Amino acid sequence: VNRIMKMSYDELYQLVGLGATVISQNTLGTAVTQLGYEYHDRRHTGHINFNYTGWYPAIELTADFNDHELLLDGKGKPFSIDAGARIYIPWNFSRGGWNRGLIPYVEGNWCNDGIFNFTYGARWYSVLERSKRQLSPRLGFGLEVDGRTLWDAQGTRDLSYIYTYGYLPGFTKDQSLKLTAGFQKQWQATGDGERFAAPSYALSNLAKMPRGYSQMPLTDYAKFTADYGIFIYLGDVTWPWLYYLSRMQIVPFADFAINRGAVYSVKERENQSFIDRLIHGKTEFDAIIPGAQNPRYLYSYGADVLVSGHFFRIGSEISIGVRYARTGEGRNTWQVIFGHNMK
16 A cells, blocks of 8 residues: 555555565564565566655655566566655644644656656645544545656656545444545646647556546546445454454445546557556557547446455454446446555
8 A cells, every 4th residue: 555645544455466465564663575476467577665664754665577568668678677766754743633744755766668757745634533443534634736757858748636635424433435636737848848738658647547447648637536434343253363353344436537638549448558558657649639628537436345354363454355346338347455554
């Protein structure tokens, strides 16, 4: 899970694929190392993540191997290597039953096909302290402002992103409603200062697609979501030495988005090589048609169902479940979701 999103009570679990992960931390919990293997898109991939919060600023290092095909300067290289470094300061201003904080960050990402970019931003959050029974806070809000910049011989490519989320009380004290809104825009500046609404190729997104959709370039994009968290107490469901289940979480959701920057043919969207390039934002892209005259409306709805507990006598609580999403085009998707709470 994105560590900044988790610290700011925004996203507590993530999608997972077929593979395995090893997680290790020191006694104080200030150093966490994750090693992962995943099989996706007919390729074997490896992932490394190290996070140290023992001093300010905190440091996060990542590396991904063979996660996508090489696109630009990839001749003679057997597989892709992506490396990243993030520095952030998790300032904490919590008091009086409210969790508050400000997290500015800057990160750089490099790939051996010649791509290098900077991402920077800050997130503020203020949420009411939640009990162990509560899936998410009953009241609060957060705001994030980000940017991403890439330089090359053709000019400068920029991406701006603003995102806000909030929590409202549900029908019972263990339930809450989460609402979010996000806006993303990207453009290109040439050497003579001329700016275009769409870049010659799209930067990888900071905004997320509606659940159930694959990634695509988002040059002028707005997204709104609603999630309703329902807590179900399971009692003492246990099998000694194997598992102890404490609760079930059911989260119905609905997403709606408008992408005004691009039009794609069905053939292009179904081409796996094309999709792989779009996911990493590194494809030459001639099909972008900027302007509000070409909006594309995307929406989906569904539910997440998770069970939380302790497995194999591991001290950290683990949540695992499934996500069902149905898109506006009538496509049904099922995905596995996972989360953990390491302390």
